[in-house]
Amino acid sequence: MTSFQVAIDGPASAGKSTVAKLVAQKFGFIYCDTGAMYRAVTLAALQQGVAMDDEAAIIEIAQHLPLRFEAGDPQQVFLGDQNVTQLIRTSEVAANVSAVAAIGEVRTAMVAMQREIAATDNIVMDGRDIGTTVLPQAPVKIFMVASAYERARRRYEDNKQRGLPTQSIEALQAAIELRDQKDSTRAVSPLTQAPDAIRLDTTHLTIEEVVNEISEIIEKTQ
Ligand code: C5P
Numbered sequence: 662m663t664s665f666q667v668a669i670d671g672p673a674s675a676g677k678s679t680v681a682k683l684v685a686q687k688f689g690f691i692y693c694d695t696g697a698m699y700r701a702v703t704l705a706a707l708q709q710g711v712a713m714d715d716e717a718a719i720i721e722i723a724q725h726l727p728l729r730f731e732a733g734d735p736q737q738v739f740l741g742d743q744n745v746t747q748l749i750r751t752s753e754v755a756a757n758v759s760a761v762a763a764i765g766e767v768r769t770a771m772v773a774m775q776r777e778i779a780a781t782d783n784i785v786m787d788g789r790d791i792g793t794t795v796l797p798q799a800p801v802k803i804f805m806v807a808s809a810y811e812r813a814r815r816r817y818e819d820n821k822q823r824g825l826p827t828q829s830i831e832a833l834q835a836a837i838e839l840r841d842q843k844d845s846t847r848a849v850s851p852l853t854q855a856p857d858a859i860r861l862d863t864t865h866l867t868i869e870e871v872v873n874e875i876s877e878i879i880e881k882t883q
Contacts, residue, residue: 665690665783666798667879668791671805672841672852674812676863676871677787680805682736683872685785688879693730693778695788695795697738698771699762700749701728705740706761713757716764723767728774752828755836759843762789768849789844792855800882802858803875809838811864 667690669681678694685692702723711718731737738746748754761767768790775795779786786795792802807815813834820827828836844852854860859878863871 664779664781665800665883666779666796667785667801667803667875668796668799668855668858669785669787669803669805669875670789670792670852670854670858671803672812672844673837674816675805675807676812676815676868677805679868680863680871680875681785681787683868684875684879687872687876688783688785690783690785691778692736693775693784693786694736695771695775695786695791696758697730697736697749698726698728698774699758699767700754701738701740701745702726702767702771703754703758703761704745704749707753707757713760716766719761719764720766720770723761723764723770726770750825752836755840759840759847763843763847763849765849789852790850792858793853794850797855801875801879802855803878804854804858804860805871806860806862807864809834809841813837 667684669677671677678696682692702719705722705726706713706719709722711722727741729739731739735746737744738749772795775786778784779796788795792799792804813830816833816837817827817830841852861871861874
């Protein structure tokens with residue numbers, strides 16, 4: 662039996678992972694955060710002191726990444742024995758991840774892992790290129806957007822609520838816009854809406870409303 666796949670793509674901090682997790686829980690599907698994978702490659706490179714323009718070294722890291730996910734809330738991310746769940750969310754990783762994710766061979770290695778994860782279980786996968794490249798046959802594709810200000814505001818509130826150090830909303834918005842611009846203009850698998858994806862603007866929607874909209878789409882499609 663092939664698995665049922667839900668692809669959720671969109672720009673940075675549009676609420677994809679929050680919503681994807683809840684939808685997965687609701688339907689008993691597994692959840693895969695592909696952004697965490699690119700972040701883990703970036704973190705490993707930074708930890709090893711690799712220069713961000715040393716493509717050969719970064720590709721080597723991506724091809725041998727000892728990445729593991731463990732269930733939990735939030736899902737726990739490990740590199741070997743090291744729990745990197747928090748470390749992959751730092752502003753240093755965020756500032757460098759787009760450059761790492763623009764390397765073609767890094768993407769080839771990540772896409773192979775992602776397809777393997779999606780092969781057997783029903784899944785909700787979120788990222789930038791899931792509907793266009795990783796799972797182009799997915800029966801449900803969502804492209805989730807929200808205004809840059811709203812995305813920065815949500816990230817700010819989220820950081821505060823988690824007790825994490827945070828930049829101002831304005832600084833967060835500038836960083837988000839820069840990352841979107843890099844992700845949308847790279848040569849390999851740029852962030853773009855698949856022609857058959859449903860666009861969902863969440864600027865004025867609650868998390869619950871977004872989850873409900875996607876749930877209805879899944880129910881109609883299944
Ligand atoms: O989703 P998240 O913001 O954690 O993703 C971090 C970065 O990883 C993105 O800005 C993008 O550069 C990269 N990414 C990607 N393709 C994906 C998921 C994430 O290029 N499928």
